[in-house]
Amino acid sequence: MTKREIRFQSDVPDVAGNGLLDRRALLGRGILFAGAAATGAGTAASAAAEPLKNDPWSLTMGTVSPPRQEPSRFEKHVVRTLSNPNNELRNSHGRTPHHLINGTVTPSALHFSICHSGLPDIDPEKHQLVVHGLVKQPKTFSLADLDRYPKVTRMAFVECAGNSAPMFSNEPVQATCQALHGLSSNSEWTGVLVSTLFEEVGLDPKATWFLAEGADSLALHRSVPVKKGLDDAMIAIYQNGERLMPGNGYPMRLLLPGYQGNMNIKHVRRLKLLDQPSMSFYEAKTYSQIMPGEKLVKFNFVMQVKSFITHPSFGHSLKGPGYYEISGIAYSGNGRIAKVMVSADGGKSWAQAALQGAIHPQAFTRFTVPWRWDGQPVTLLSRAWDEGGNAQPMRPEFVAARGQTERPVTNPLGFPNQHYNSITAWSVDNKGEIKHVYA
Amino acid sequence: MSTRNLVLSLALSVAFGSAAFAETPGLGKNISEADIKAWNIDVLPDGTNMPPGSGTPTQGAAVYAQKCAMCHGENGTNPRPGYSPMIGIKKFDKIDAPKTVTYYEFASTLFDVIRRSMPFQLPKTLTDDEVYALSAYILSLNKIIGDNDVMNAQTLPKVKMPNAGKFTIPYPDRI
Numbered sequence: 270m271t272k273r274e275i276r277f278q279s280d281v282p283d284v285a286g287n288g289l290l291d292r293r294a295l296l297g298r299g300i301l302f303a304g305a306a307a308t309g310a311g312t313a314a315s316a317a318a319e320p321l322k323n324d325p326w327s328l329t330m331g332t333v334s335p336p337r338q339e340p341s342r343f344e345k346h347v348v349r350t351l352s353n354p355n356n357e358l359r360n361s362h363g364r365t366p367h368h369l370i371n372g373t374v375t376p377s378a379l380h381f382s383i384c385h386s387g388l389p390d391i392d393p394e395k396h397q398l399v400v401h402g403l404v405k406q407p408k409t410f411s412l413a414d415l416d417r418y419p420k421v422t423r424m425a426f427v428e429c430a431g432n433s434a435p436m437f438s439n440e441p442v443q444a445t446c447q448a449l450h451g452l453s454s455n456s457e458w459t460g461v462l463v464s465t466l467f468e469e470v471g472l473d474p475k476a477t478w479f480l481a482e483g484a485d486s487l488a489l490h491r492s493v494p495v496k497k498g499l500d501d502a503m504i505a506i507y508q509n510g511e512r513l514m515p516g517n518g519y520p521m522r523l524l525l526p527g528y529q530g531n532m533n534i535k536h537v538r539r540l541k542l543l544d545q546p547s548m549s550f551y552e553a554k555t556y557s558q559i560m561p562g563e564k565l566v567k568f569n570f571v572m573q574v575k576s577f578i579t580h581p582s583f584g585h586s587l588k589g590p591g592y593y594e595i596s597g598i599a600y601s602g603n604g605r606i607a608k609v610m611v612s613a614d615g616g617k618s619w620a621q622a623a624l625q626g627a628i629h630p631q632a633f634t635r636f637t638v639p640w641r642w643d644g645q646p647v648t649l650l651s652r653a654w655d656e657g658g659n660a661q662p663m664r665p666e667f668v669a670a671r672g673q674t675e676r677p678v679t680n681p682l683g684f685p686n687q688h689y690n691s692i693t694a695w696s697v698d699n700k701g702e703i704k705h706v707y708a
Numbered sequence: 709m710s711t712r713n714l715v716l717s718l719a720l721s722v723a724f725g726s727a728a729f730a731e732t733p734g735l736g737k738n739i740s741e742a743d744i745k746a747w748n749i750d751v752l753p754d755g756t757n758m759p760p761g762s763g764t765p766t767q768g769a770a771v772y773a774q775k776c777a778m779c780h781g782e783n784g785t786n787p788r789p790g791y792s793p794m795i796g797i798k799k800f801d802k803i804d805a806p807k808t809v810t811y812y813e814f815a816s817t818l819f820d821v822i823r824r825s826m827p828f829q830l831p832k833t834l835t836d837d838e839v840y841a842l843s844a845y846i847l848s849l850n851k852i853i854g855d856n857d858v859m860n861a862q863t864l865p866k867v868k869m870p871n872a873g874k875f876t877i878p879y880p881d882r883i
Contacts, residue, residue: 358828359790386828400736401744408736418733437803469732477883480750487825488832490750494883539747548753550821553812557875559800567813567875570882672803685804 287613288641289595289620349379350447352682360385362682363516364451367579367598373424373626373633375454377509382516383429383452386486389536393512393520396484398466398504402542405471412520415506418461423503424632426600427517428453428572429530430556433689437671438678441705445584448681449693449705450577455600455633456517458524460505463498466540476542480549481523481534490539491532491556492546493525497570501526504537526631527602528570531556558687561672569688574601574661576609576636576653577693587701590644595622596637601655605629608654609636615648615694615708616663622651630656642697648708650694664707667691749824749832753814755865762860763841765848771838772845775827784849794846798870810850813875815867819843819859840864 284291340347347370349363365381375381393412401407429452435442436449472495479498482490493502503524505513513519518535525532531551546552546568557567576599581587595613599606605628610619622636636651653661662670667690674685694708741748751758773782776794781787784794796810809818823839825831834842844859853859853867877883 357790386825386831399739399744399747401739401741401748407739407741407744409739410736414735417735465732466736469734469736482747482750486831488747488749490824496882539744541748541750543752545752545754545756547750547820548812548814548817549750550817550825553814553817554807557811559803559805559807561803563799563801565800565871565875566878568877568879568883570879674804675802 283641285612285614285618285620287645287647288643289611289613289618290639290641292621292623292638294639347379349381350451361387362452364447365454367446367450367577368582368584369447371580371596371635373455373598373635374509375456375633377456377511377514377517380454380456380508380514380517381427381429381452382514383530384485384516385489388515389485390515391484391520391536396520396536396538398521398538398540400466400470400540400542402479402540403473403476403544404467404542405473408466408470410466412506415461415504415521418465420459420461420506421503422457422459422507423526424455424457424629425524425526426453426455426572426631426633427524427530427533428600428602430569430572430687431684432530433575433693434684434687435678435681436689436691436693437673437685439673439675440677441707442678442681443583443705444681446577446579446582446693447584452530453600455598456508457510458503458505459507459510460503460521460524463502463504463523463540464500466504467495467498470542472542475544478543478546480539480541480543480547481532481537482539482541483518483534484536484538489534489551490547490549491534491552492543492549493523493528493532495542497525497528525570527572527604529556529572532570556687561670570602572600572602573688573690574603574606574653574655574659575599575690576606576651576661578611578649578651578695581649581697581703582695583703583705585703587642587697587703589701590642593640593642594637595640595649596635597622597651599624599634599636599651599653600632601653601657601659602631603655603657603659604631605656606634606636606653607656607658609634609651611636611638611649611651613640613647613649616650616692619652644699646696646698648694648696648706650692650708652692662691664691664694749820751816751820751823753816753865755816755861758816758819758861758864759836760861761836761840762858763837763839763844764858765841765845765853765855767837768841768843768845768848771834771842775834776842779828784846795849800871809846810852810870812869813872815843815847815852815864815869818846819864 353361362383397409399409432452505524523534523537578597580596599609609622612619622638625635696704696706779791796808840859847853
């Protein structure tokens with residue numbers, strides 16, 4: 270055995286219980302898996318392959334390039350799940366299939382969307398953004414105007430405050446990552462900083478808030494502190510390099526990195542500078558929360574640090590003992606992810622996960638841990654910390670502070686409460702079947 | 709001016725002379741508040757921007773029966789699945805308690821959402837008098853105002869909502 274060929278069993282010890290390996294163990298070292306047999310984990314690594322042959326697609330020309338690529342026909346199951354598939358006269362949600370994708374950028378077609386009154390069919394030539402109220406000179410901007418302004422490009426997650434709401438249930442709802450956490454997605458956004466537009470109109474010193482309003486039929490609006498407007502707020506006009514998807518705010522949306530998704534007003538047509546919050550329907554009702562003990566909160570802007578394991582997770586099954594990669598998503602409205610720990614024994618011992626690629630503030634960070642499953646029951650969970658020192662709360666701590674339902678939640682599409690950011694735990698039984706549990 | 713913008717401006721002024729200082733692209737079109745009127749529909753808790761007009765619970769009941777009851781239920785109860793009833797609870801002692809108008813801190817929220825968003829299929833078609841009347845009707849259904857109280861730009865902001873002052877702010881430093 271050469272120096273670069275590290276024997277799986279003897280040279281890569283577990284760093285935490287039930288087979289979690291060091292996050293650096295398998296990075297570019299040409300590891301031999303021969304040792305896996307010695308773990309009692311079976312002989313999957315040494316199974317013999319069939320002799321190779323040419324398949325039909327290797328023997329004839331395929332179809333020519335289309336103007337716009339579609340995923341392979343074998344990927345048709347990778348779609349958003351819908352809350353209103355029969356087009357009833359009410360809101361509609363499309364949830365991101367986290368358990369079927371990877372990396373950090375949510376493909377635009379799979380970015381979650383919530384439409385409270387359907388998708389408006391907006392002509393970008395006619396759409397205008399007006400900035401007025403407590404300003405020196407009200408102005409309107411067309412999409413073409415905004416495209417000529419200095420623009421910034423950044424990664425950012427957008428998360429509905431009601432994401433993960435089924436986990437307020439006092440008993441774990443058996444559902445996929447998509448059903449539990451699918452109202453959170455991550456894109457690269459390009460647009461004009463709100464501070465640039467504020468400079469153009471000139472803010473009255475009395476302006477402390479602004480309302481942002483959409484061009485949808487509800488004219489959905491939310492109030493935002495001017496402080497956020499001057500910090501990192503953006504009028505986004507590109508999503509992952511192309512114009513915004515209709516469900517994500519075409520032709521322009523407000524992007525408030527790290528803040529409640531609903532505040533990131535889609536199809537934004539108006540910013541009005543105010544000396545008080547407007548107390549819009551959505552901020553006064555839906556996105557102001559009830560805490561235990563009849564305590565009520567408002568302006569609960571920040572989506573706090575969260576992580577969840579996407580692979581493996583409910584809906585997957587493990588095909589026998591041996592090596593797997595545990596992988597998931599972490600993010601925080603406070604800034605960058607600093608650390609993710611993973612446990613395979615229900616939280617008794619923890620291994621530090623590798624964080625993949627550049628770590629952006631208020632954006633998805635992919636974490637991974639190499640894992641050697643011995644075929645016995647395990648409980649997988651992840652916990653994240655952000656650069657502000659905020660730790661993702663463990664469930665007992667979270668329930669003590671935020672409460673849970675008195676009866677099990679039976680409808681995973683419901684929203685018992687909001688801002689759930691505690692731990693997600695998956696149990697794997699000795700057959701490799703996965704359940705959602707509380708640990 | 710932020711440090712970054714200051715540095716940028718200084719760099720520009722070196723490159724192009726001091727005329728570049730405070731230069732902005734200036735691509736937006738000037739517009740007057742009068743020309744924004746059709747979109748300027750928000751009303752604020754203190755009554756700012758409330759339009760002229762008025763309405764009573766009795767007037768509102770008639771509008772409600774015609775334009776609202778099919779979704780929100782006769783007399784504010786038994787709505788269609790997925791729609792809010794108009795009569796709410798007063799005690800929010802469960803984290804998943806249903807929220808309706810009794811949850812709001814200010815009556816302006818009710819007026820504003822009716823004016824901009826309702827009826828769901830025909831938003832922005834109600835007159836301001838109808839919006840005042842519907843607000844009066846729904847507030848009276850919840851016993852927040854009397855059955856004969858008139859709602860207008862002066863009276864509506866003064867309505868004392870049951871949850872007024874009960875909300876705390878988790879991130880005061882972000883405001």
